[in-house]
Amino acid sequence: MRYLEPLSFEIELVGGLELSKNNLYLCQSDSVMVKLSFSGDFVGTPSIEFVPEYGVTKISDSVYVILPESTCDYRITGYDVLGNSFSDSIHIEVAEMPEISIAGPRGVLKNSQSTYSVPEYENITYFWEVAGGEIVSGAGTPRITVAWAETSPGTVACTATNIYGCIASSGNVAISVGENFTFSFGISSPYLLCRGDTLLLSSEDEFPAYLWSDGSTNREIAITAAGEYWLRVTNSEGFYGYSDTLTVLAKASPQKPIIGRQDSLLQCMIVAPAYQWYLDGAVLSGDTLKSIVLKHEGEYRVEITAKNGCKAMSDAFRYSSVKEIVKNLSIKYNRMTKILSFDNRNLTGSLANTVQYNRLRIYDLLGNLLYSGDFSGEYLLEGFTAKIILVEISSDINTDAIRKIILL
Numbered sequence: 001m002r003y004l005e006p007l008s009f010e011i012e013l014v015g016g017l018e019l020s021k022n023n024l025y026l027c028q029s030d031s032v033m034v035k036l037s038f039s040g041d042f043v044g045t046p047s048i049e050f051v052p053e054y055g056v057t058k059i060s061d062s063v064y065v066i067l068p069e070s071t072c073d074y075r076i077t078g079y080d081v082l083g084n085s086f087s088d089s090i091h092i093e094v095a096e097m098p099e100i101s102i103a104g105p106r107g108v109l110k111n112s113q114s115t116y117s118v119p120e121y122e123n124i125t126y127f128w129e130v131a132g133g134e135i136v137s138g139a140g141t142p143r144i145t146v147a148w149a150e151t152s153p154g155t156v157a158c159t160a161t162n163i164y165g166c167i168a169s170s171g172n173v174a175i176s177v178g179e180n181f182t183f184s185f186g187i188s189s190p191y192l193l194c195r196g197d198t199l200l201l202s203s204e205d206e207f208p209a210y211l212w213s214d215g216s217t218n219r220e221i222a223i224t225a226a227g228e229y230w231l232r233v234t235n236s237e238g239f240y241g242y243s244d245t246l247t248v249l250a251k252a253s254p255q256k257p258i259i260g261r262q263d264s265l266l267q268c269m270i271v272a273p274a275y276q277w278y279l280d281g282a283v284l285s286g287d288t289l290k291s292i293v294l295k296h297e298g299e300y301r302v303e304i305t306a307k308n309g310c311k312a313m314s315d316a317f318r319y320s321s322v323k324e325i326v327k328n329l330s331i332k333y334n335r336m337t338k339i340l341s342f343d344n345r346n347l348t349g350s351l352a353n354t355v356q357y358n359r360l361r362i363y364d365l366l367g368n369l370l371y372s373g374d375f376s377g378e379y380l381l382e383g384f385t386a387k388i389i390l391v392e393i394s395s396d397i398n399t400d401a402i403r404k405i406i407l408l
Contacts (some may be wrong), residue, residue, distance in 0.1 A: 010037040011076065011088055025093045027166035031067040032092065036078070038062070044081035051075040070094050097168040098124075100160050107176040107238025108148050116156050117143040118170065124160050131155045132177055148177045176237035183233075183241055190247040194310035199223040199248065201231075207241070209234040226250040253310040255367045257302055259317040260390060260403045266317060267291040269390055269405075270367055272304035294319050317401070331391055331404040333381070340379040340406075342393050357402065363390040384408060 013024050014033035024032055038046055050056045050064070052072065057065045066074065071094045077087040104116035113136065118126065120142040128135060128144050132154025138144035148154060154175040160168045185201060193199055202220035203210070210217050211232045223229060231243040258269040268275055268290050277287035280298040292300070299316040306312075332341045342357055360375035364386040375393060387408055394401035 010039070011035070011090060012037065013090065023091045023093075025095065025164050026068065027095050027164065028097055029067075030166075031065050033059075034064045034066060034076070034090070036062045036064075036076070038078065040086070042078075042080040043084070047079040049077045049079070051077070066092065068092050068094050070096070095162055095164060095166045097160070097162065097166050100158055100168045100170045102156055102158055102170045102173050104156070105238060106174070107178070109239075110177055110179055111149060113145055113147050115143065115145050116158075118158050118160070121160075123163050125162075127159045127161070129155075129157045129159075132175065148175075150177055152177065176239075178237060178239055180240045180242065182244070184244050185231075185246055187246060189244070190249045192251050192309070193223065193226070193248050194251050194308075195253045197224075197253075197310075201229060201246065203231060203233055203243070207233040207235055223248055251308045251310050252306075254304055254306040254312045256312050257304050257314040258363055258367045258390060259300065259302055259314050260405065261294075261317070261401075264294045265291055266294060266300055266302075266319075268302045268304065268314070269363070269365055270304060273307055274305040276303045276305075277301070278303065331393060331402060331406075333391075333406045335408075338381045338408075340381050340391065342375070342377055342402075357393050357395045359394045361392045361394075363392070364388075365390065381406075381408060 012035040014035065026032060036048065045061060048058075048061070048064070050066075052074070055067045055069060055072075056074075057067070059065060071092065073089055073091050075087060075089045077085055079085045098119060098121055100118050102116050102118055105114050108114045116128075126140055126142055128139060130144075130146050132150045132152060133146040133148040136145050136147050146156065154177050155172040156175055157172045158170045183203070183205075186204070187201075191199065199222070200220055201223055206219065210219055211234075212218075212221055213228065213230045214221070221229070226248050228245050228247050230245045233241040233243075235241065254272060255270065257272070260267045260269050266277075271290075275288050275290055277284045277292045278301040279296060281301075284292070292302075294300075297319055299318050301314050301316055303311055303313045333339070334341075340360075358375050360371070360373055360379055361369065362371040362381075362384070363369055365388055370384060370386065370389065381389075389406050389408065390403060391406055392401050392403045
C-alpha cells in the first residue's frame, strides 16, 4: 500500500526587506514577488487563493506579485482537484512615509537669507539640495537657512529617508530671486486739488495685492482731501513695488454762480476770470462771456473758473418760449414802504388760472442764499445788511424763474 505525502508549499519572497521568515517590510508603492514551491501528492494543477485578494496579481501558477496599500496579513491556500488543501500566511509591513512639503518663501531678495522647513518625524534622515544659493545652517535637519546671491531662479528640494531605506521627496520647489522695485503714478507732486473735486489714483499695472497709505487694499482710491499718498504693491513672485509719494494740496473752489435774466439776456451774477456756458449739458462754443443771449429752449448753466484754476457750476436755468406764461410779469419794489410785490395781473393764456408764482428766494451778489420761503404776492424786505440783492420768484409747476436785481 502506498501512502500519500501531505500537501505543502514553500514561500519565497523577492523584494522588500525581510524581517523574518514570511515577514516582510515594504516601502509605500513597492511590491513583493511571491514564489510558491509545491510538495506532497497534489492531484492535478494546484489552485491558489489569496485572502485578501486586493493588490494581488497572478504571473503564473506559482508566481504572484503583491502591491499592498497598507500593512496586512495575507493567507495563501493551495487546492488540488480533489479538494485537498494546505495554507500558510505572510505578514507585510508597509512604511507610511509622511508627505514632505517645503514651507518657506517662494520669492526672496538677492543677497538675503531665508528659512525653509519640512515636518519633523522620528527615525528620519533629511537631505537638502539648493540651486542658486548656499545652505548656511541646518543641513541634515528638517530646517535650513539659505543665503541667496543670484538673481536667476533657484530651487530647493528635500529628501527624507527612514531606517529601512524608504524615500520621500518634496521635488524641486522653484524660488524667484530678485529685487524690490519702484514705480510712479505719473502725476507731478504736489498735486493741487480743488475742494469738492475727486482725484482717482491707481497703479498703471495690475498686481495680486495692494496696500495704500490709508490702509485700503483696492487697486484704486478716490482722494478728496489734502495729504500724502503712496502705494505698495506685491507682484506674483512676492516682491514689493513702492510708488513715489504724492502730496495733495487743497485749493479753495469758487462759490456756485447764479444766473440772472434780463429780457432775452442771461447773466452770471458773480465776477470771475473765465466763464463757459452750457445748454442741455453741451458746451456752447464761443460763449465764454459773463452774459449770453437766449436763442434756444432748454437748460442753461454757466461754469466759472477762479484764478487758482478751480471751477464751479451753476444750477440749471430753464428757458421756455411759451410767452403767454411770462408776458408782462414784473417784480416791483417800493423803497419807501420796503414792500416787494409781484405783478401778474396781465398773465394770459391757458395757464392763467393755474400758474402760481409762490416761491421766493433772495441772494447776495456772491451767491449766498439770504432767504427762502413761500410768497403770496408781497414781502417786506427788512433785516438785510446787503445793499444789493438778487430776487428770484418761481412756480411749483414752471421752472422758469423770474429774477431781478434790487438796490435796497
